[in-house]
Amino acid sequence: MSVFDMLRGDPGASRVVPSSGTTPRLVALGTASMAFLAVFAIALAAMLFHLGATWRAELAGTATVRITSSGEARDADTEAAMQVLQTTPGIATARVIPELEQQALLEPWFGKDLPLDSLPLPRLIEVTFEGESFDAKALGLRLAGEVPSARFDDHDRWRGPLARAQARMSWLAVAALGLIAATLAAVTALAARAALSANSQVIDVLRLVGARDTWIARAFVRRITLRAFLGACIGTLAAAAILAAFPATGAAGLPALRPSGASWALLAPVPLLAALVAWATTRRSALRMLKGRP
């Protein structure tokens, strides 16, 4: 019996199991809860992915040169470093960050009235590369040779930990989804067993008239799977409605949890996957339980 056979249904098999009983309702409730949690896990995973992608995009293809000398030497070193950068193939832009901009960068930590003159701050040059094959290491060595007070930072030491953190968070989201699927499988397996136990007389009658186990299982599997699908639809829609009420833009440098545009489509498979998990576990449990009966 494939999932398509199950969905097509068998009017005979569907009727033989009494429609009363709390088990199918509990399946719907359990599946709705799991789908609700799954939607938030997916939204969180998408947000983390977006955050990581943004961070990587911002750091990739850029570098910073710090001029650590002071006084008159600073201007000369800055000019020398700019000379090196402008004559290096593969560099798209190189610009000295003005003091006002530098002040704005430090404002979140030191406040508005920061006297930059009184602090031993380095001068910063922002560099962008053309393409990904640029040899940042060679540029670093050249700068160190020609301008000893220049410190070249290609952001590599930031990119690595960020990529690792993002990978860990992605695995965490996958693990959360796996746990949700496992819980759903356990709920539906228990529901199948409960439904079969509560209908032992029905099973006896069906066997008496020559029903095969696959046919008997189909009656229970279809009912539980359809309830699981219904519950998952409700849970998904409820979670989507809550997400839709979230702000469309993020705060404190984080992207929004609310999906945007095509990202909403990521939620569409949740009810189908929940129904698939319910179908597979219910069918397996039902057939195993029927096999154990004389």
Added chain:
Amino acid sequence: MIDLSQVTVAFGGRVVLDDVTFSLQPGDFFFLTGPSGAGKTTLLRLCSGAQAPARGEVRLFGRPLAEMSSDTRASARRRMGIVYQDTQFLDHLPLEENIVLPFTVRGPVDPEMRAQAADLMAWVGLGEHRTALPPTLSGGERQRAALARALLTAPELVLADEPTGNLDWEMSLKLLTLLIELNRLGTPVLMATHDLALIRAAKPLVNARVLRLKDGKLTQAGAAL
């Protein structure tokens, strides 16, 4: 068709059938008698494949029960008409749906099958109860309905456990006559009953034999009436 060879069945250490050997072949008509608790129902359940023996061998249609899968057992049951003592129905379905159940589990039920069921229901006096739910019927009506269901698919053999237990004499004779007619067409019948008057009534009509069970042992294995 059905062969039991030195079969023993025990429940929780209590021996219910002890070293029973029996064979049901085409044309046979057996009355299975004995006091309550003698093992009649267990023997019928063995014959239908619903019970496995602790020792010995059961063969259904030539195949050892022990080697049959659940699907093969189901296929074997489709060739049998079975009436158990506790007439079993799906209480939430109308009587007609219960009667056509042997067809339902095989595939779509067509109007011809429903007409067959209606004829049988009318024959057992339940034509007016097609839409009734089983719990609303009397014990005798349920027993007649169970018999109609068992005979609906023209089974190759009939296993009946006290099918006349709740019936009046007239209906009991009618049922017995039907089973005898089926038997004359070659269908073997194994019928458990403690109604000795019914067995006597059958004597001029059929060449039946009697199996007597006592304390799980066959004390009379196939004596002629």
